[in-house]
Amino acid sequence: MEKIPEQREFSGKKIVLYGPESTGKSTLSRKLAQHYHTAQIQEFARGYLQDKYDTTGKACEYKDILPIAIGQRKLENEATKIAGDYLFCDTDVLETYVYCMAYFNQAPQELISAVEKSTYDLYVLLQVDLPWQADDLRDRPEQREEMFTLFKAALLKFKKPFKIVDGMNDARFENAIKAIEQTL
Numbered sequence: 001m002e003k004i005p006e007q008r009e010f011s012g013k014k015i016v017l018y019g020p021e022s023t024g025k026s027t028l029s030r031k032l033a034q035h036y037h038t039a040q041i042q043e044f045a046r047g048y049l050q051d052k053y054d055t056t057g058k059a060c061e062y063k064d065i066l067p068i069a070i071g072q073r074k075l076e077n078e079a080t081k082i083a084g085d086y087l088f089c090d091t092d093v094l095e096t097y098v099y100c101m102a103y104f105n106q107a108p109q110e111l112i113s114a115v116e117k118s119t120y121d122l123y124v125l126l127q128v129d130l131p132w133q134a135d136d137l138r139d140r141p142e143q144r145e146e147m148f149t150l151f152k153a154a155l156l157k158f159k160k161p162f163k164i165v166d167g168m169n170d171a172r173f174e175n176a177i178k179a180i181e182q183t184l
Contacts, residue, residue: 004069004093004114008077012038012085013121013184016092018155018162020147021140022133023126024172029090031173032180039083043090044071045099059139062104069096069111086180093118098154102147115158122183123155124176127166 015032017025026043033040045068049060060068072093079087093114100107128144140147155162163179165172 001066002070004066004110005073005077007073007118008080010080010083010087012083012087014076014087014089014119015180015184016089016094016120016123017126018091018095018123019126019151020128020144022130022144023128024130025126026090028124028126028172028176029088032176033086033088035173035177036086036088037084038086038088039079040088041072041075041079041090044068044075045091045096060099060103062100062106065096065100065104065111066108069093069114072096073114089120092120094123094154094158094160095151098147098151101154102150120160122180123160123162124179125151125155125162125164126172127164129166130168130172 017029017032019025026046029040045060048068048071049064052058052060052064072091076087076089076092093111097107097111097115100111128148132141132144152162152164161183163183165175165179167175
């Protein structure tokens with residue numbers, strides 16, 4: 001089976017939008033990329049798992065974890081070729097790790113190694129203060145605080161730099177910019 005690619009070198013700053021479902025990662029990564037006139041990476045898992053659900057009716061399985069991590073890393077590596085001073089990542093392999101642990105209580109060693117080797121300048125951990133938006137894939141509306149705690153614990157475990165960002169609509173965007181500017 002294909003391996004998770006190594007991270008491609010990037011001379012700018014890599015920022016991961018990170019956190020539980022329905023916290024605005026995708027919207028915020030797009031807005032930040034527009035604000036900083038640079039590239040952003042979409043979440044690979046969303047398309048991969050939506051296609052799986054649409055064709056088989058099945059949700060994520062343990063065997064999907066490595067293909068998701070591989071796909072996310074490939075998107076990231078390709079984006080480094082076109083990004084400016086910043087690259088905004090809508091999730092990363094650490095996010096995949098958190099969900100893997102939450103759903104399967106284990107993670108492939110290859111994924112753990114990729115998390116340990118991964119370097120980002122900042123993780124923007126998004127608070128669960130936005131209203132829940134249901135879809136085919138989201139399934140834990142009552143466990144948002146618990147999931148937030150798991151996401152934060154993973155950042156601490158793997159010693160990743162992070163700032164917690166909250167706020168509704170424009171305030172969330174402005175708070176993210178402040179976190180980026182203060183950190184980088």
